[in-house]
Amino acid sequence: MTPLLQVTDLTKHFPVRSRGLQRASGAIKAVDGVSFSVEAGQTLGLVGESGCGKSTTGRLLMRLLEPTSGSIKLDGREIAELKRSELQEYRRRVQMVFQNPSSSLNPRQSVGSAIAAPLLAQGITPPGGVKARVRDLMDRVGLRPDHYNRFPHEFSGGQKQRVGIARALALDPQLIICDEPVSALDVSVQAQVINLLEDIQRDTGVAYLFIAHDLSVVQHFADRIAVMYLGKIMEYGDTDGVFGAPEHPYTRALLSAVPQPDPAADRSGRIRLKGDLPSPADPPRGCVFQSRCPVQPGLDPERRQRCTESVPSGDVACHHVDIAAEALAATLR
Ligand SMILES: Nc1ncnc2c1ncn2[C@@H]1O[C@H](COP(=O)(O)OP(=O)(O)OP(=O)(O)O)[C@@H](O)[C@H]1O
Numbered sequence: 547m548t549p550l551l552q553v554t555d556l557t558k559h560f561p562v563r564s565r566g567l568q569r570a571s572g573a574i575k576a577v578d579g580v581s582f583s584v585e586a587g588q589t590l591g592l593v594g595e596s597g598c599g600k601s602t603t604g605r606l607l608m609r610l611l612e613p614t615s616g617s618i619k620l621d622g623r624e625i626a627e628l629k630r631s632e633l634q635e636y637r638r639r640v641q642m643v644f645q646n647p648s649s650s651l652n653p654r655q656s657v658g659s660a661i662a663a664p665l666l667a668q669g670i671t672p673p674g675g676v677k678a679r680v681r682d683l684m685d686r687v688g689l690r691p692d693h694y695n696r697f698p699h700e701f702s703g704g705q706k707q708r709v710g711i712a713r714a715l716a717l718d719p720q721l722i723i724c725d726e727p728v729s730a731l732d733v734s735v736q737a738q739v740i741n742l743l744e745d746i747q748r749d750t751g752v753a754y755l756f757i758a759h760d761l762s763v764v765q766h767f768a769d770r771i772a773v774m775y776l777g778k779i780m781e782y783g784d785t786d787g788v789f790g791a792p793e794h795p796y797t798r799a800l801l802s803a804v805p806q807p808d809p810a811a812d813r814s815g816r817i818r819l820k821g822d823l824p825s826p827a828d829p830p831r832g833c834v835f836q837s838r839c840p841v842q843p844g845l846d847p848e849r850r851q852r853c854t855e856s857v858p859s860g861d862v863a864c865h866h867v868d869i870a871a872e873a874l875a876a877t878l879r
């Protein structure tokens with residue numbers, strides 16, 4: 547079956563211009579050959595550290611940025627080939643919820659008008675009228691009818707994010723790109739917003755690409771996980787598999803840092819990554835994770851050379867999954 551969204555070898559390189567030079571002198575490889583799919587009604591969690599290219603991926607999918615290369619297909623249709631009218635339809639079907647609900651809402655626009663805006667922009671009058679539809683949406687996300695004429699500054703962060711979700715739902719999308727929608731919220735409010743997103747998915751069958759830097763946020767929520775590092779996917783698979791039996795050393799390191807509910811839990815298994823994230827303008831050749839990989843220094847020369855030459859294609863971008871667990875255990879001893 548064709549997935550709802552199919553992304554293949556997607557790349558976005560931002561040109562770097564040195565002072566005085568007209569032509570680009572290099573490129574920031576923000577997204578560098580990323581492939582994944584999202585099934586209808588399901589959630590893909592896209593996780594990774596700050597700067598690894600998550601938002602750029604989201605913006606490419608929203609067509610807010612042009613890809614350098616690669617393919618994005620919605621229901622099997624290549625979106626780069628869509629005609630103007632089809633592009634408008636695409637913009638209806640794919641919506642976005644942003645990280646910072648304060649900056650994504652216009653302070654001078656009432657909440658009712660903000661939620662109505664996508665309908666008006668697309669020239670859509672729902673049965674019963676725009677106002678009735680906005681009131682339904684407000685009810686769906688847990689806002690009261692008297693909130694209609696209020697302004698964003700009168701709302702808490704969680705309420706503002708509810709407005710953002712109502713606005714994203716206004717056009718009945720098939721896919722919502724949620725770019726760290728709960729990162730700016732208090733922990734207690736995070737759970738409420740995630741529960742709301744789950745309820746909405748159950749009711750409407752909408753799919754999510756849920757971007758997070760914290761694995762624990764997506765653990766109970768996503769059907770599949772893609773772990774991103776320096777513009778590339780390190781590991782990709784079912785959530786249960788990725789959490790239950792992670793294979794890539796980077797995934798293992800991220801998981802070892804997920805907070806344990808029990809404060810007395812044994813923390814000795816925490817894998818600490820050394821060094822800084824390399825610059826995406828000058829990533830290591832071969833495996834981009836090699837400079838921080840806790841496994842790589844202990845490898846025999848022949849295996850180490852493989853890291854510098856290439857990465858295996860497939861769901862786990864590491865040559866050494868066969869020995870990674872043992873090698874990591876040795877670094878922790
Ligand atoms: N318009 C741009 N021009 C040049 N470089 C950019 C641009 N947008 C993003 N970048 C760079 O691309 C890389 C990836 O950025 P991106 O915002 O996608 O990361 P992210 O994973 O969303 O990070 P965060 O968790 O901090 O939101 C970063 O190095 C960033 O500085």
Ligand SMILES: [Mg+2]
Nearest residue numbers: 600601602725
């Ligand atoms: Mg981001």
